[in-house]
Amino acid sequence: MPLVDDVFAVIIDGSLLGPVLGFDAQVRLARINRACSRLYRAAWPHMWRARVASSVSSTFKGPKHEVRRMLRRAVEHSKPEHVRALVDCAINGCDTIDGCERMRNIIQGQLFDGQSFLHIAARLIRNRFTAERLNVLELLLEAGGKELAWLRIVRVRNDDVDANATALHLCATSNSVIAVEALVHVGGKSLLLARTGRGATCLHSAVVSGNPAVVRTLIELGGSRLLEATDTEGNSCLMKAAAAGRVDHVRTLVREGGKSLLMSRNINGASCLFIAAQHGRLAVVEELLRCGGRELLMTTLNDGASCLSVAAVHSYLDVVLCLISHGGRELVNIVSTDIGTSALHLAAFKGSRAIVEALVACGGQELMMMRLRGNHDDGRTCLHVAASQGATDVAVFLYERGGNELLFATDNENRSALFLAVGQGHSDVVVRMLYVGGAELLMLCKSDDISCLVLAAKRGNCEMVSMLFGFANEFRKGPDGNVCNNSANKFFRKQLKLALAACTYHGHRDVIEYLQGVSARRIRPTAPPVPPPLQLPPTSHWFQTFAQSTCCIF
Secondary structure (H helix, E strand, O other): OHHHHHHHHHHHHOOOOHHHHOOOHHHHHHHHHHHOHHHHHHHHHHHHHHHHHHHHHHHHHOOHHHHHHHHHHHHHOOOHHHHHHHHHHHHHOOOOHHHHHHHHHHHHOOOOOOOOHHHHHHHHHHHOOOHHHHHHHHHHHHHHHHHHHOOOOOOOOOOOOOOOOOHHHHHOOOOOHHHHHHHHHHHOHHHHHOOOOOOOOHHHHHHHHOOHHHHHHHHHHHHHHHHHOEOOOOOEHHHHHHHHOOHHHHHHHHHHHHHHHHOOOOOOOOOHHHHHHHOOOHHHHHHHHHHHHHHHHOOOOOOOOOHHHHHHHOOOHHHHHHHHHHHHHHHHOOEOOOOOOEHHHHHHHHOOHHHHHHHHHHHHHHHHOOOOOOOOOOOOOHHHHHHHHOOHHHHHHHHHHHHHHHHOOEOOOOOEHHHHHHHHOOHHHHHHHHHHHHHHHHOOOOOOOOOHHHHHHHHOOHHHHHHHHHHHHHHOEOOOOOEOOHHHHHHHHHHHHHHHHHHHHHOOHHHHHHHHHHHOOOOOOOOOOOOOOOOOOOOOHHHHHHHHHOOOOO
16 A cells, blocks of 8 residues: 555655645644545554654654644544554654653643643543543553653633542543552552642542442542542532432441541531532431431531521422421521521521421421521511511411511511511512501501601602501591591601601602692592412421421421
8 A cells, every 4th residue: 555655654754745735834734634534544553553663753853743733633532552652652762762752751741721641531531431542541651650640730621620630530530440540550549639729639529420439449549548538628528429419429438437527527617417408418418317317417517507507598398307307496496606597587588488387387486586686687587587588478477377476576676577578668568467467566666766657758669658558547547437546646647747758858759749648638548458368389298297297386
């Protein structure tokens, strides 16, 4: 095959057609490769070794990027015979010592995208394991040695790999135990403790998406030092497995790491159970509760938040029920040490009625009357939180269960839940609360004598103003339609003046016109009709079963 032979000579040294084409070396080689691809692909496996051996000296005299391109192409296409031909030049030597050293430097060097040839081979094995890809990895390790095994990714162009990751971090997420063992054999066992830019070891990478056999192999090779290693945020490999929901890895890590690994916490104080509840991993939560028991269940963050609180704020109902069934009232009553947030406050904030039902069924009136103690939210109950968020179904459930004690509860600034609902413009919550609380609830004023009516006028909410004054007008009347409630009548007149002054100061013209009409008796405010019952689904089977099997009070 003389024609193929000549073409291949052109591809190797790039000198045969140079004077004819007149292009630089890189463009010339690229165009020749495309034109003659079918010819040299058929002949390449038979004569690659001979051609590289005969032309290696001339190739090394050319630009270094030509050799890099040849090797990268062989690695990316998983051609071990082509890689062997190039690698043999570095292992067995060539015409000059300088050529051999140059080839070794090329194999151990970084590519333009920040990775090495070994990273490319490891990435291909991670995507899909084949014998050819494994052979390419072993050939590169044979040529590059320990320096190549320790080479790290400098720049990251996607989010699937951290900066400073080694090839072992990539292979740890694959199904190839042989590739992992080959990298550790060349790089040494200290390679197992190599960290990425975020402080993760190869075991951190393996427990997220790796094969159970790979995880067991890494644990056998790395021992307790690898099991106890943490990243920059203090997360252990068990916490990573819990976050990913890998129950098989969790069992293996707990069995090998023991109680010290199970009870470890990160820099925020989160345990593996807290992280599993945060991500809604019910199967992992059940497994950790089986292993760690009540001691693990009662661990909290540095600010006092429990695993139940984080499950409630993310609305994981199944996880919440599982935790309540194991922890009972003691777990439900845990509050954070900073502002006193309970799991019920967080569930009310998210508007999760099913979770609120489960928490109230376990914690009862004592839990519903717990108050926040932050700088701005001092004294707020769960009803305050639900009303301010406009969670109508949650608010209705809470004041029906909590009664007048919860409905008329005020915070440290004497603000009721109704006051907060008016401030946020949640009219549906306001109407339902007023039909239950009546005139007494409407006449509750803030510590600076500002009522709900003045607040609505100050905000310029004309719809809310007309609705509240309609209630105030109805509350001062008797059964015969005449004014008979002197206290309500006096409150009505005083609030009318204050509201008119507030909206005049803030320039709300529509509210001013309405209040002037009410004051001049041109407009008769009327209360809205009784709202229809909430269209809520009946109490589900899970709640009935839960109420019968746990420490519910209702």
